[in-house]
Amino acid sequence: MSAVTAAPPLGTRAAPGRGGTTLTGTWSQVRFILRRDRVRLLVWSLAIPALYLASLAEYTTLADDPEGMQARAALVQTPAMVSMTGPGYGTDDYTVGAAVSNELVLWMVLALAVMSIMQVVRHTRAEEESSRAELVRAAAVGRHAAVVAALVVVLVVNLVVAALSSAVLIGSGLEVVDSVAVSLGVAMSAMTFGAIALVAAQVTEHSRGATGLSMAALGAAFTLRTIGDMQQMHGSWVSWLSPIAWAQQMRAYVDLRWWPAALGAVVIVLLLVVASALASRRDFGAGLVPDRPGRADAHPSLRGPAVLVWVQQRMALLWTALGLAFMWFATGTIVDQISSMTASLADNPVYASVLGTGEVTKAFVGIIVLYAALGAAAYGIVAALRAKSEEEAGRAEYVLATPVSRSRWLGASLGVTSVGTVVVLVTGVLALAAGAAVAGAQDVTSGEITEAGLLYLPALAVFVGFAAALFAWAPKASSLVWLLLEYTILVSLFADLFHLPEWARKISPFWWVPNPLTGDVDAVHVAGLCAVALVLFLLAFAGFRRRDVATK
Structure with a gap:
């Protein structure tokens, strides 16, 4: 694959001799990705609301048993459950909404974060590595079209999951505003890891490397959240270093606040700016950290x-x-x-x-x-x-x-x-x-x-x-x-x-x-x-x- 010179920043005019901008052909690629991954994305879109639905069946059954709910609240406060769930809000008067916020948000974020990482790497670095992106760019397609298309698809899927999840939660009798908030908070945290994957795709030359770096970031975020939540009740400052905690700290169904979601939006924008700058400074098909050249002759071993x-x-x-x-x-x-x-x-x-x-x-x-x-x-x-x-x-x-x-x-x-x-x-x-x-x-x-x-x-x-x-x-x-x-x-x-x-x-x-x-x-x-x-x-x-x- 031949390397090309660095492209202008995201959204500027394309190279001389080619009409359009670096985003030309974005919507065509969005439609292509949706068609190519329709089954995969459909499964993701239905799996998360289904998990909410299955959990709500359990929670609503316990709602008529105050002692049972308080027993659950006591378990949520144990160290083992804190590591598996989160900081634990509303345990003094444990409700169905508090159970959803405390026990499910972490796992929804992890699941959608993995989906976001895999989708971004699949349609950016993996496409370049396989040379398919070079064939696509031979047409009237801008340099950044594939990147933006991948992000748009991930955003759409996360919003669809948020909408379906909100519908399930509201249909179960939970508060409308809090249901929308918790669903959007989960989507926001997951999108943060999608943006991290986009940065990783600019750094490394191989899709497995980009996936590994992104998953390492997800693992680090999980660890920071666990350590922060274990240090003190409702989390310490360490918790705030993790995007996972931002969705949990919205305190849906207990003491709703929106500004942690705004924090996620700001970080996503910053990561996209960084990814755009890095993409404009590397050769197509290569990463910012190139592979080391190998030996001219293979060692007998x-x-x-x-x-x-x-x-x-x-x-x-x-x-x-x-x-x-x-x-x-x-x-x-x-x-x-x-x-x-x-x-x-x-x-x-x-x-x-x-x-x-x-x-x-x-x-x-x-x-x-x-x-x-x-x-x-x-x-x-x-x-x-x-x-x-x-x-x-x-x-x-x-x-x-x-x-x-x-x-x-x-x-x-x-x-x-x-x-x-x-x-x-x-x-x-x-x-x-x-x-x-x-x-x-x-x-x-x-x-x-x-x-x-x-x-x-x-x-x-x-x-x-x-x-x-x-x-x-x-x-x-x-x-x-x-x-x-x-x-x-x-x-x-x-x-x-x-x-x-x-x-x-x-x-x-x-x-x-x-x-x-x-x-x-x-x-x-x-x-x-x-x-x-x-x-x-x-x-x-x-x-x-x-x-x-x-x-x-």
Whole structure:
């Protein structure tokens, strides 16, 4: 791909000899993106309102039970729930609206933030990386048209989700103004991460790098919000460093205030200005931070498909492991504060009867270990599906044209992926244990934390094996593995909230993972997960040997 000179700033006249501005063709690309991603965007648009609807069914049932609502309010104030939900407003007189604001906003922001990041990177950096953007720009299309089109689509989807969510909340009898406010606040926070992804797309040359940087920013925001909300009731100044907290600090249904949403709007505008300036100073197809030139001749150690896969995945593994490890270390430093934070609730009979006080710290640590395992599972899925990207780009065909068998090529990919997934989990768990040890935590030991994390390894192997089996047998359906991860998150965090039956919980691989922090280890469950993972890996090898390899 040939590089071109830097373009003028966003919205100015295009280069001489071409009519229009740098935004020419924006609406055509908006329509194209909407048509291309219509199914994907429809699922996102309906999933969030559906989650609101399912939760409201639970909340409205409890509304007629004041003691039940206050028991829920007591749980919301526990450290474990603060880390999972937010600062907890309106707990003195817990209502359905307060439950929505306290318990759901965080997860809605996270879900829409991931959607915004993926959509922005998909239609900016990924298009340049694949050379499709160069073909589009050969027509009468401005330099910034694709960027603006991607942002417009993300904005439209977030507004549609906000409108549908508001309709669901209002239809359930909640206040109109507060329902609109909480929906717009969630959309505003999510759009902030979309703008961050746009900046990241200008910095790095590859889509996986842009996605990694954006997800790291999301993880840092989650960590800052958790630390800030744990430091003091209703959050400290640290909470305000996180865009996630801005939606929560609107205090919908309790003490509504609009100015935190304005803060998000200002940050989004600033990020767009920064992205525009960066885009105008880089070559098309390149990033501000260029890749280092490689050796003229390959080192003998680079022979073999496993080394090739390692070279492709090592930087993503490095930054993912370091970013998550930093986040879990920071979280571990507040473990010693859990007992003192729960002391203020010791006189609450509902709290004492539901959780007690002796195992609260271990319960909190168990949830953080769960988060670390979910992060490792997400990395494992991305890395496992790298084989699909190699096949679609035609590079797998070149490798298989050499004396490399299909089993060896797939085995190399899955081997490096499995090792990387283990590294992400182990470094995260060790960082959490180190943070707890540095803070002087007494209620849980480093050995207990490490053991709890290692027991997730068989479940992570199930995720990697499932992704590999889908790739081998039905490449077009390989994204279904993300549905399994989303369902696992749902079961792990909201199974009791939604009163899921036992059979529905057993679908999640993490349901079978024993927790030594709060119970005994069931060796049968561990062995069962190992067996399922082995079967999935064998199915992957069998399927890949039997199907045709896609050619570019």
